[in-house]
Amino acid sequence: MTNKTYQLQTLTCPSCMAKIQGALRKTAGVKEAEVLFNTSRAKVSFNEDQVSSDTIKKTIESLGFKILGEK
Numbered sequence: 001m002t003n004k005t006y007q008l009q010t011l012t013c014p015s016c017m018a019k020i021q022g023a024l025r026k027t028a029g030v031k032e033a034e035v036l037f038n039t040s041r042a043k044v045s046f047n048e049d050q051v052s053s054d055t056i057k058k059t060i061e062s063l064g065f066k067i068l069g070e071k
Contacts, residue, residue: 006042009066
């Protein structure tokens, strides 16, 4: 299991947080996803055999949000 934290462009509302979190949780291979509104970070646990970090980033970006960094 791989754990990554993605720094997002500032989230402007709780519904943005819920939108990202919901999409990540529906992504095959993602075990857990938590988006923190106050820090604009997404913490994701995933199986790299099923999904890549690039796919996770593309999922977030497809919703209209910019990723500023990852660790």
